[in-house]
Amino acid sequence: MNKQVAIIGAGIAGLEAASILDSMGFKVTLVEKAEHTGGHIQNWHQLFPDRRNATEVAQGIISKPLANVSTEFNREVTSIQPFAEKFIISAKDGWVFNADAVLITTGFELFDAKRKEEYGYGIYDHVITSAELETLFKKENGVTLRIGRTPSRIGLVHCVGSRDEKIGNIFCSKVCCVTAVKQAIELKELYPECEIYCLYMDLRMSGRHYEELYKQAQEEYSIQFIRGRLSEAAEDKSGKIIVKVEDTLLGRPLKMTMDMLVLMTGMVASAQTASICSSAGIQKDSDGFFKASDPHLYGNITGIPGIFLAGTCSGPKTISDTLSDARSAALAVQSYLSAEANN
Amino acid sequence: MKIEGKKLIWKEYQKEIATDDYFYARSCIRQNFFPGSEKAFTRILKDELGKNLYDSQHHTSCTGIGYHTDVVPFETTMTVVARQFSLMQEAGYSNYIASCITSFGLYTEIIETWKHFPETLEKTREYLFKATGREFSIPNNLAHASDIIYKFRNEIAAKAKFRLVDKETGCPLKVVEHIGCHYSKMFPHKGVGGAEFPYVLTGMIEAWGGEVVDYPERRHCCGFGFRQYAIQANRGFSISCSRKKFESMAPYEPDMIITNCPGCPMFLDRWQYALSEMEGQTYGKNGNGIPVFTYEEVAGLVLGYDPWDLGLQVHQVPAEPLLDKIGIPYNPENKFKGANGEDLGQPDAPNFLKFYKE
Amino acid sequence: MNEKKLAFGYTVSKDRQIDFDEASLELYNKVCAAEPSIRLCISCGTCAATCSAAKFSDFSLRKLILQVRRGITKGLQAEVSKCMLCGKCQLACPRGVSTRALIMQINMNLQKTGK
Ligand code: SF4
Numbered sequence: 001m002n003k004q005v006a007i008i009g010a011g012i013a014g015l016e017a018a019s020i021l022d023s024m025g026f027k028v029t030l031v032e033k034a035e036h037t038g039g040h041i042q043n044w045h046q047l048f049p050d051r052r053n054a055t056e057v058a059q060g061i062i063s064k065p066l067a068n069v070s071t072e073f074n075r076e077v078t079s080i081q082p083f084a085e086k087f088i089i090s091a092k093d094g095w096v097f098n099a100d101a102v103l104i105t106t107g108f109e110l111f112d113a114k115r116k117e118e119y120g121y122g123i124y125d126h127v128i129t130s131a132e133l134e135t136l137f138k139k140e141n142g143v144t145l146r147i148g149r150t151p152s153r154i155g156l157v158h159c160v161g162s163r164d165e166k167i168g169n170i171f172c173s174k175v176c177c178v179t180a181v182k183q184a185i186e187l188k189e190l191y192p193e194c195e196i197y198c199l200y201m202d203l204r205m206s207g208r209h210y211e212e213l214y215k216q217a218q219e220e221y222s223i224q225f226i227r228g229r230l231s232e233a234a235e236d237k238s239g240k241i242i243v244k245v246e247d248t249l250l251g252r253p254l255k256m257t258m259d260m261l262v263l264m265t266g267m268v269a270s271a272q273t274a275s276i277c278s279s280a281g282i283q284k285d286s287d288g289f290f291k292a293s294d295p296h297l298y299g300n301i302t303g304i305p306g307i308f309l310a311g312t313c314s315g316p317k318t319i320s321d322t323l324s325d326a327r328s329a330a331l332a333v334q335s336y337l338s339a340e341a342n343n
Numbered sequence: 344m345k346i347e348g349k350k351l352i353w354k355e356y357q358k359e360i361a362t363d364d365y366f367y368a369r370s371c372i373r374q375n376f377f378p379g380s381e382k383a384f385t386r387i388l389k390d391e392l393g394k395n396l397y398d399s400q401h402h403t404s405c406t407g408i409g410y411h412t413d414v415v416p417f418e419t420t421m422t423v424v425a426r427q428f429s430l431m432q433e434a435g436y437s438n439y440i441a442s443c444i445t446s447f448g449l450y451t452e453i454i455e456t457w458k459h460f461p462e463t464l465e466k467t468r469e470y471l472f473k474a475t476g477r478e479f480s481i482p483n484n485l486a487h488a489s490d491i492i493y494k495f496r497n498e499i500a501a502k503a504k505f506r507l508v509d510k511e512t513g514c515p516l517k518v519v520e521h522i523g524c525h526y527s528k529m530f531p532h533k534g535v536g537g538a539e540f541p542y543v544l545t546g547m548i549e550a551w552g553g554e555v556v557d558y559p560e561r562r563h564c565c566g567f568g569f570r571q572y573a574i575q576a577n578r579g580f581s582i583s584c585s586r587k588k589f590e591s592m593a594p595y596e597p598d599m600i601i602t603n604c605p606g607c608p609m610f611l612d613r614w615q616y617a618l619s620e621m622e623g624q625t626y627g628k629n630g631n632g633i634p635v636f637t638y639e640e641v642a643g644l645v646l647g648y649d650p651w652d653l654g655l656q657v658h659q660v661p662a663e664p665l666l667d668k669i670g671i672p673y674n675p676e677n678k679f680k681g682a683n684g685e686d687l688g689q690p691d692a693p694n695f696l697k698f699y700k701e
Numbered sequence: 702m703n704e705k706k707l708a709f710g711y712t713v714s715k716d717r718q719i720d721f722d723e724a725s726l727e728l729y730n731k732v733c734a735a736e737p738s739i740r741l742c743i744s745c746g747t748c749a750a751t752c753s754a755a756k757f758s759d760f761s762l763r764k765l766i767l768q769v770r771r772g773i774t775k776g777l778q779a780e781v782s783k784c785m786l787c788g789k790c791q792l793a794c795p796r797g798v799s800t801r802a803l804i805m806q807i808n809m810n811l812q813k814t815g816k
């Protein structure tokens with residue numbers, strides 16, 4: 001008898017786990033809220049730290065064999081209820097489904113930059129997000145078209161929506177520092193004459209080859225780094241953006257005008273996290289993401305046997321960390337279901 | 344600039360403002376700085392809008408300036424404020440209007456303190472009772488007087504004799520709005536429109552036909568700063584703050600500045616004079632300054648009140664160029680006459696700032 | 702007109718803000734061209750901690766580099782002259798900044814422009 005696994009979310013974590021569980025012989029159903037699989041990676045141009053083409057990586061994941069996997073699109077799961085050793089999964093549109101085990105891979109949402117009112121996103125024309133910059137990179141001349149001229153100065157603002165108790169997110173999103181450095185390099189390649197500034201609190205180059213990328217950004221691309229969190233942005237008469245930071249290493253306030261300001265929006269827990277947690281009886285962590293029962297030893301296991309976690313639904317992760325997490329979750333699901341079968 | 348983005352923020356910060364039956368606490372300094380403003384407020388509320396307003400004679404300073412200059416301890420301030428609330432209760436009101444932004448900010452801070460620390464509230468009750476035998480209740484609705492004018496901005500517009508437009512061209516006037524820091528910087532949700540893009544004055548300006556100038560240093564403090572202006576040697580600090588704002592707004596060629604705090608119109612007005620004398624610099628056209636008004640003065644002008652009744656003759660930056668631009672009539676001969684028509688004499692003309700004598 | 706100006710017992714304070722729009726990066730660009738390793742500085746302060754001159758004055762190579770980067774040249778000549786060119790900083794720097802060459806470049810360019 002083939003056990004049924006439901007995977008909630010067909011981003012890269014869901015897809016990776018699906019292909020492994022499928023190869024193990026389980027019946028797998030991917031439940032996706034959007035119209036397509038792949039999630040955020042679809043919108044990205046190049047990946048850090050090696051500038052790998054994002055579409056290529058997405059293809060690599062999407063094209064893995066999914067022989068017996070069925071996918072439900074446009075189903076936004078709002079509740080998972082344990083019932084008689086099974087789980088009843090319900091979506092917003094009324095769709096209901098039963099499974100023997102559930103793997104949650106609902107991922108993250110990008111922080112809504114409008115909430116940092118002082119940065120003027122959604123008000124000032126030339127304040128954009130890092131995600132928007134990626135889509136501009138995908139289009140030829142995207143950046144120039146967006147601001148209507150060749151830029152002469154661009155600023156990248158770290159920690160937007162992260163490390164900020166004022167908007168309720170104390171955590172670090174992990175990927176945005178290196179994304180800023182990568183995007184700064186890409187911008188410099190597009191506009192060699194343009195001055196590029198990263199405004200940061202700490203540079204968290206925590207992954208392999210990130211520090212090298214940072215050094216390369218300084219050495220080969222003359223990217224400048226100013227240690228100071230953006231305090232406010234304003235628009236001048238010509239629509240350029242005036243930013244105010246403290247150059248904390250000099251101990252003096254600093255003002256400069258930019259053609260474009262890119263906000264490195266962080267990750268936040270996806271909207272359905274709270275309702276899934278309360279329906280399933282699993283825990284939400286203080287940062288709003290799902291909580292594993294033991295983050296050291298069993299990062300994929302929740303407090304309810306049969307419900308598992310993978311990817312950024314349990315906190316910010318890079319793509320490679322997400323994929324490893326998905327593989328480890330697949331093993332956890334397998335070991336649970338085979339123990340069930342032996343009972 | 345996308346106005347839709349601002350509208351989204353304005354939607355986030357709506358506050359409840361009582362519609363009638365107000366207890367009005369005047370400001371201890373505004374009547375000296377801008378003597379016609381509070382009078383205009385009571386006149387608008389009573390005569391134009393038909394509201395029930397209790398203009399208390401017995402309240403004192405809220406001690407805000409003393410508190411902010413470290414002269415009055417917070418316990419004393421809370422007790423004094425409790426007495427104001429007691430006066431409100433005694434008069435049979437529960438909607439409190441503060442004329443002053445410092446007071447409004449302080450009342451908000453105190454009410455929040457009491458909410459989070461009930462034992463402090465009890466202590467205050469005890470102090471007030473021991474000192475005066477009084478009891479008090481916290482207002483049901485606390486508003487700044489500018490919230491009230493904001494609430495009735497459309498009613499005022501409906502009765503308007505003048506609009507904030509250039510009578511020659513029909514173009515909206517370019518208006519700088521400056522919000523008192525303590526209106527919403529400490530408690531953004533207590534101010535209409537929040538702290539980053541406050542709407543309270545913008546709403547009036549829009550309703551009365553003007554156009555708001557969004558200039559880079561709009562968030563900067565006017566320079567009041569309590570400790571800074573209070574001591575002569577520190578005033579350079581204060582004037583530099585105002586100067587930063589003037590430098591930033593001047594390229595937009597604003598026709599006027601509207602404010603909602605006692606300190607802001609005082610400093611934005613008087614410092615323009617002081618800067619003109621110290622540096623020879625004026626920020627308007629042809630040696631004029633940028634005239635500065637309280638929102639009550641502007642409401643009064645819009646409603647057709649006589650400029651001299653509104654106290655515009657005590658402004659150091661003359662209002663005449665603006666009155667001419669809108670087409671508001673005034674009699675220059677009455678500029679320096681008292682209420683009874685008695686000649687009060689004329690001040691000396693400044694060296695640089697253009698002066699309008701009778 | 703000047704004699705008319707009044708004194709009120711206070712003066713306009715000088716703005717401390719670095720107005721980067723007004724800053725000239727001429728010195729930085731020149732130094733950078735001659736000694737590109739200035740770009741590598743991460744302001745860690747290792748140099749300043751070990752610096753011979755920093756023990757007896759408020760000299761900081763970390764700060765000096767940052768000032769050059771921000772286009773602040775005022776008073777820099779006096780700062781640079783505090784360096785004893787001992788080279789301890791170069792030994793310590795984790796980023797391979799060629800500190801001695803850098804200091805000499807800064808000094809040379811400042812002397813040229815007479816700042
Ligand atoms: S990774 Fe960097 S930019 Fe992102 S939240 Fe952490 S410190 Fe901030």
Ligand code: SF4
Pocket residue numbers: 748751752753754755762783784785786787788789790791800801804
């Ligand atoms: S060379 Fe100059 S800066 Fe470097 S350690 Fe010696 S004195 Fe200090």
Ligand code: SF4
Pocket residue numbers: 741742743744745746747748749762763766793794795796797798800
């Ligand atoms: S030790 Fe090197 S990297 Fe560190 S501050 Fe000095 S010059 Fe810069």
